[in-house]
Amino acid sequence: MPSSLSMSRNLKSGSTLLLVAGALALSACASKAPKELPPEPGPARTTTQPDSGEALGPRPGSQADFAAQMMGDDTIYFDTDKYDIDAMDQQALAKQAQWLMTYPEKRATIEGHADERGTREYNLALGERRANSAKNYLISLGVAASRLTTLSYGKERPVALGSNEQAWAQNRRAVTVTID
Template sequence: MKTNTIKMAAILLASTALVAGCGKKKVEQLPPAAEGTDYGQTQTDPNAGAGQIVPGSQEDFLQQVGQFGDRILFETDRFNVDAEDQATLQRQAQWLARYPNTRIIVEGHADERGTRDYNLALGERRANSAKNYLTSIGVDASRIETVSYGKERPSALGSDEQAWAQNRRAVTVTVQ
């Protein structure tokens, strides 16, 4: 009995020393952005002055369509494109017409309510609604991909109507 207690104490002491030696490491470099996108990246033209926005980039897109012109919002459990959404998507289509080689991804999102599977399906319907409208006004469907994130990537944190309203969305992201 005494030897078992001594063995357990030795194992506990050794494991404590091992864990104590494992501290947090300082992150020196962040992982790269998702391949093929310039989402969240500031791109500059190497031949231009520092800080200039590259034509056809995500920053150019946001500058031309407005601060929140990259997204359309939806009512609870809905995926229909209303008149306000149509105006936003028309601005996006006009920008895309100026850059015919730029492709986009339309991300579908949902608020935190509902199951994961339900929200993934709803996000897919929202992304497809935006894509369908863009193609109906002349954007080539081969330039548009869709993806659903469901409730996994909220825009606003919180469990109230204000946060939920911001999270029920379809967001357009340029792809290089």
């Protein structure tokens, strides 16, 4: 029967042998640096080329096209408690009418808005008068009345929050939105 001393030596030499074998196995798996590195990544490339007839930008006649063509002239602004069309509004509405005449199948809704001051009922009525003023001017420029509807939001949909003249001025408006 082996002595405890010889068993201890065998365990140590076995453990050492296992440790060396494990280290050799790991070093064999370790990746080595390639002799030549791959090239740096360049700009992304697409594998398909767009058709030459494919349009870039919004689809002609769409709401996105209308907004892009108007460049802010889809909205007209009013003075406090007013709904009359001034010279700046006339220019914006003329631009809208020109676009609508280009796309005679398109319909539009004119949304009337007011600032936060006044009662809900007063502002709904004022928003309606503003929308109707814009609609009537578009009709006077040749847009068929049957293509235009109006809607008043009164003070319910402000674009600018705040209780100051700057915010109020931005909220006193009529916005033309085309219907797709």
